[in-house]
Amino acid sequence: MNDTLRHRRALAERLPDGLILLSGGVSRTRNADTEALFRQRSDFLYLTDVEASGYTLLIDPQRGRQTLFIPRIDNQHRVWLGPVPGPAESQRLYGMRAVYADTLEKEFKISRRGYRKIYTDQETLKAHRPLMKGLHAAPARLADALSELRACKSPGELDMIRQACAATNAAHLAVMRSVRPGQHEYEAQAVFESECLQAGLRHLAYLTIAASGKNSAILHYDRNNAKLKAGDLLLMDAGAECRGYAADVTRTLPISGRFSRRQKDIYSIVLEAQKASIAHAQPGLLSTDLHIFSMTRIAEGLKSLKILRGDTTGLVENGAVRLFYPHGLSHMMGLDVHDVTGGKKRLVRNPHKFALRFLAKLEPGFVITIEPGIYFIEALLQDAHNRRQHRASVDFARAEKFLDFGGVRIEDDIVIQARGSLNLTDTPKEIKDVEAACRR
Ligand SMILES: [Mn+2]
Structure with a gap:
């Protein structure tokens, strides 16, 4: 059948x-x-x-x-x-x-x-x-x-998602291998999309984000027309679609092929938070609790860089960490890249103060993304209200030194299983592996 x-x-x-x-x-x-x-x-x-x-x-x-x-x-x-x-x-x-x-x-x-x-x-x-x-x-x-x-994906549906993910992995790898300073963002987009098309996948799951330098701090950037500068980062958020089923993967890579000290500092925090969140994802867990878990990791990391200060739980609760990580950790993925969340039967109450679009208790068969990030966004860091409200928690002078940095996001697609989860994304993400893939 x-x-x-x-x-x-x-x-x-x-x-x-x-x-x-x-x-x-x-x-x-x-x-x-x-x-x-x-x-x-x-x-x-x-x-x-x-x-x-x-x-x-x-x-x-x-x-x-x-x-x-x-x-x-x-x-x-x-x-x-x-x-x-x-x-x-x-x-x-x-x-x-x-x-x-x-x-x-x-x-x-x-x-x-x-x-x-x-x-x-x-x-x-x-x-x-x-x-x-x-x-x-x-x-x-x-x-x-x-x-x-x-909401719950059958083995046949998972197979389609796996195929979308496989093409997406290959396409991200092709981008890492081809990016050079002096190219434009759209050339990275062209490499990605051409790989998907050559794999026989006619549709992308959403508009490709190829954002370099400061543009990588624009969450849904899609102009993709800036020149790639040596020393900057390139954030690629792109995914193929297979018979309607999406893949949704983000990688952030060094345009020159090597991460700088400062880029490594931020990247390592995001990577650690991402891997810890994947390891933490399991049936029965509330998506909002998983999000808070990731915010805690990001807050700890920003504290180690002296950008945030104070008690970590406080930084998560008072919203200071959200100045640098202003989006959700995760969303459902399937026939829509931001997929259905499971209907009225599964409605759960959000025990937390902040609103999140994705609110569900994780179940085996759910496919979700795990995508924490750190961004330095002028609109948030130079906002007078934010600066007043968070002056005790944020070293704004230090944070402003990163305004030319842009942002880092690392995103994988995982399927929740009876125990834990299985990662469907195998695009390089460790610093040494990304640098090896970018080697000239
Ligand atoms: Mn996503």
């Missing part, structure tokens, strides 16, 4: 009292008559594995029927875009009954008998509202059921 069949059955079991109708994505124009690169909607991939545009899925839980509606194309389409599999081939490809989309209305009228509820989403409602007249639509429950199901 393939995974998507299992997924459809599990969804039907959770929502037995309604019809389930979900439309896949539809290709869109980018500008004039040029098409944007099409990427299937994640929920639709999860249920069908269909990567093309213009399909719809109908699940009838009471009659145990699943139907895929496929686009009927004309000769113009065949001339310009090529053929699309017909019903018989689609049935074989996708493991369920397949019929042309222009029969949807007729099929739906037969299937809706005996139902009062329709589980669907806003996109599908927009496309098919007249069909659903008289049925009670429950979009929130469909989203919740899919979030619950998608």
